[in-house]
Amino acid sequence: MSKVTLAHGAGGREMAELLEALIFHRVDEPLKKVEGGLGIDHPDDGALIPIGEGRFLVVSTDSYTVSPLFFPGGDIGKLAVCGSINDILMMGGIPVAMLDTIVVEEGLPMQTLNSIVDSMVETLRNEGVALIGGDFKVMPKGSVDKIVVTTTCIGVSENPIMDVNLEPGDRIIVSGCLGEHGATIMALQHGLEAEASLKSDVKPLTRLFKPLIEKYSKVVKAAGDPTRGGLSMLLNGWAKSTGFLIIVDEAKIPISKPVRKYSEMLGVDPLHLASEGVAVIATEAGYADEVLDFVRGLGFEDAMIIGEVVKGERFKGLVVARSEVGGLRVLEPPTGELVPRIC
Amino acid sequence: MEARRPTWEVDAEIERLYRRNRRLAEEVKKVIWKYADRVRRVKGDGFKVKIMNFCGTHEWTTVHYGIRTLLPDNVELVAGPGCPVCVTPSFIVEHAIRLSLEGVRVYTFGDSFKLPAVRPVKGVRNLAEAKTAGGDVQVVYSFLDALKDVANTRRESVFLAIGFETTAPGYALPLAERLIPRELSILSALRLTPPAARYAIAEADRRGLTPIKGIVAPGHVSAITGAKPWDELSRELKIPTVVSGFEPIDLLISIAEILRMILRGEVGVKVEYRRVVSWEGNREALKAIYRVFEKTDAAWRGIGFIEESGLELRDSYREFDGFDRYGLEKPDRESWVMDNLKGCRCAEVVLGLVKPTDCKFFLKGCSPSKPLGPCMVSFEGTCSIWARFGGYLDLKNL
Numbered sequence: 001m002s003k004v005t006l007a008h009g010a011g012g013r014e015m016a017e018l019l020e021a022l023i024f025h026r027v028d029e030p031l032k033k034v035e036g037g038l039g040i041d042h043p044d045d046g047a048l049i050p051i052g053e054g055r056f057l058v059v060s061t062d063s064y065t066v067s068p069l070f071f072p073g074g075d076i077g078k079l080a081v082c083g084s085i086n087d088i089l090m091m092g093g094i095p096v097a098m099l100d101t102i103v104v105e106e107g108l109p110m111q112t113l114n115s116i117v118d119s120m121v122e123t124l125r126n127e128g129v130a131l132i133g134g135d136f137k138v139m140p141k142g143s144v145d146k147i148v149v150t151t152t153c154i155g156v157s158e159n160p161i162m163d164v165n166l167e168p169g170d171r172i173i174v175s176g177c178l179g180e181h182g183a184t185i186m187a188l189q190h191g192l193e194a195e196a197s198l199k200s201d202v203k204p205l206t207r208l209f210k211p212l213i214e215k216y217s218k219v220v221k222a223a224g225d226p227t228r229g230g231l232s233m234l235l236n237g238w239a240k241s242t243g244f245l246i247i248v249d250e251a252k253i254p255i256s257k258p259v260r261k262y263s264e265m266l267g268v269d270p271l272h273l274a275s276e277g278v279a280v281i282a283t284e285a286g287y288a289d290e291v292l293d294f295v296r297g298l299g300f301e302d303a304m305i306i307g308e309v310v311k312g313e314r315f316k317g318l319v320v321a322r323s324e325v326g327g328l329r330v331l332e333p334p335t336g337e338l339v340p341r342i343c
Numbered sequence: 344m345e346a347r348r349p350t351w352e353v354d355a356e357i358e359r360l361y362r363r364n365r366r367l368a369e370e371v372k373k374v375i376w377k378y379a380d381r382v383r384r385v386k387g388d389g390f391k392v393k394i395m396n397f398c399g400t401h402e403w404t405t406v407h408y409g410i411r412t413l414l415p416d417n418v419e420l421v422a423g424p425g426c427p428v429c430v431t432p433s434f435i436v437e438h439a440i441r442l443s444l445e446g447v448r449v450y451t452f453g454d455s456f457k458l459p460a461v462r463p464v465k466g467v468r469n470l471a472e473a474k475t476a477g478g479d480v481q482v483v484y485s486f487l488d489a490l491k492d493v494a495n496t497r498r499e500s501v502f503l504a505i506g507f508e509t510t511a512p513g514y515a516l517p518l519a520e521r522l523i524p525r526e527l528s529i530l531s532a533l534r535l536t537p538p539a540a541r542y543a544i545a546e547a548d549r550r551g552l553t554p555i556k557g558i559v560a561p562g563h564v565s566a567i568t569g570a571k572p573w574d575e576l577s578r579e580l581k582i583p584t585v586v587s588g589f590e591p592i593d594l595l596i597s598i599a600e601i602l603r604m605i606l607r608g609e610v611g612v613k614v615e616y617r618r619v620v621s622w623e624g625n626r627e628a629l630k631a632i633y634r635v636f637e638k639t640d641a642a643w644r645g646i647g648f649i650e651e652s653g654l655e656l657r658d659s660y661r662e663f664d665g666f667d668r669y670g671l672e673k674p675d676r677e678s679w680v681m682d683n684l685k686g687c688r689c690a691e692v693v694l695g696l697v698k699p700t701d702c703k704f705f706l707k708g709c710s711p712s713k714p715l716g717p718c719m720v721s722f723e724g725t726c727s728i729w730a731r732f733g734g735y736l737d738l739k740n741l
Contacts, residue, residue: 315736327412329406329734330733331733332733
């Protein structure tokens with residue numbers, strides 16, 4: 001008898017296959033989106049609902065189960081709020097309001113719950129996003145591990161960024177060092193003492209995206225945040241949905257020393273590790289350098305142009321990595337239970 | 344006295360020189376192409392320089408850094424026997440499963456946790472399933488972890504000892520020092536690399552395949568054995584051999600050197616990995632290994648017996664031999680039954696006779712998330728490396 005495994009929820013290939021068979025496949029085509037909008041017909045960071053005058057409501061929801069609950073750089077509360085805010089931003093939306101659902105295990109210390117909610121509220125306050133509703137439930141001891149937080153964020157967009165608009169020639173920019181969150185959680189889960197230098201990058205990307213959308217909405221073709229499954233999962237999604245080939249240069253991909261060290265030690269590819277405060281942006285080729293300078297000027301000094309989209313002759317729908325020594329390989333999406341409960 | 348440099352500083356410098364160094368890689372590549380061109384002119388268009396590596400980590404480096412895409416068409420790099428988990432015979436796994444189900448605690452490395460048995464034991468096909476079925480299976484990171492655990496629990500237990508020369512000292516040293524709790528015994532599946540290299544090279548000839556013209560000898564194994572056994576092998580088979588390090592530029596330099604040796608008609612071993620490997624190897628480790636173990640003809644999964652290719656406990660250490668303690672049968676050449684999974688070509692992949700992509704199951708029914716054969720189960724297996732790191736497409740003329 002086949003059963004659900006952790007790999008089915010790890011954000012990799014197994015999850016994509018399961019979602020297709022379990023959900024997408026079952027929903028009638030017209031019901032996969034609101035007319036004139038975007039939904040699970042082209043799964044993106046969030047959904048779009050047209051509200052007239054060329055404007056869209058942007059909606060995204062996510063559940064958070066990260067273990068441990070507290071980690072260098074943040075906690076499950078901050079992660080839950082930032083995660084959904086970033087999904088709205090990646091769609092070209094400005095976050096306006098949020099709903100949250102908190103499911104708690106009986107016996108969780110009240111102080112733990114307080115700290116988590118404190119950090120949710122603090123993040124919302126800093127971002128100016130309203131908390132307009134939610135739900136709160138307690139499950140009997142043992143039927144859920146400590147706490148699960150679900151957030152739904154709502155935003156508004158005049159120029160939505162849809163990944164299906166990607167075109168050959170577009171350049172790929174990453175806004176900062178990759179894999180910081182994934183490496184931090186992984187090190188903690190393996191019981192390795194997280195060095196002071198290893199710290200989750202969890203943060204809202206509003207400071208980057210608000211000005212970027214204002215100034216460059218016409219040249220930004222696609223955007224995404226490389227959470228579960230990392231850069232590799234995100235780019236594979238783009239390549240698969242457009243049928244183009246994406247070529248990235250590993251020598252240009254920013255990865256910090258501690259992340260390099262830990263991923264080598266633990267035998268994982270840093271390109272499979274989650275970031276929670278990095279954006280991947282595809283721009284028209286002619287504007288790539290200008291956008292890069294703009295992004296760096298906003299305080300994202302580690303930003304780099306890491307690759308480009310090509311039409312592909314022999315190969316399509318793939319991501320190819322040029323290694324530090326110049327050789328080529330297919331950049332596979334991660335498989336298996338890479339890091340469970342990363343977010 | 345000169346102060347010793349901290350490890351991280353040395354690591355960073357090695358990385359800067361041998362990995363994150365496209366300029367040097369480009370230079371070495373030019374040398375490879377120059378030599379390969381000379382080989383073509385001297386030996387003719389049909390002459391293919393087929394170079395075999397004997398270590399899963401070398402194959403990882405090859406795939407991960409796209410080394411094959413940097414080589415000219417007349418130079419081919421193939422993966423040979425380099426994964427100890429992949430060659431562990433099924434009967435040893437079956438014994439381990441049975442013991443675990445009978446209440447003996449079985450310690451194993453994570454890599455062999457899902458290693459399949461060809462003949463299921465009470466419906467159980469690997470140690471992971473045995474654990475689910477109530478068997479006593481513990482995954483550990485090292486032999487030492489098991490020693491500590493047994494010292495606490497005092498449970499009847501066996502260690503599934505899988506590995507090449509590199510891991511052998513880890514077992515041999517505590518055994519030699521008699522630091523093993525009496526409740527613990529080992530099931531030795533330890534194997535030696537040079538005999539397997541000899542076998543794989545001969546098998547390519549027997550099958551009339553392109554003969555092996557160069558050997559990239561394993562760096563970690565050689566850190567223990569020294570370069571000497573490879574020198575003997577190289578001279579015996581008249582095949583140029585280079586002991587290589589594991590950074591991509593180590594590998595490129597080694598390939599260039601093999602081509603140079605071919606052009607000069609040189610045989611013998613050269614050590615590229617001089618920062619780790621000596622001629623004599625680690626004498627202390629070797630002494631411990633051969634104090635405790637002796638060489639024996641040993642079975643390799645899907646391949647059969649290879650002369651003097653395994654390590655078994657000497658008589659003076661028999662009390663720690665799990666086969667003896669539990670009266671487990673060990674087949675000999677006569678009673679050996681080939682242990683291939685039907686249709687699975689892992690054994691041929693191990694020997695470098697076929698590529699993973701030649702197997703009809705590769706990424707079609709056999710993948711890292713649902714592995715069938717041992718080469719897809721083990722992280723060091725060629726199939727697993729090709730699948731996880733995208734080595735299955737020829738991207739040379741992208």
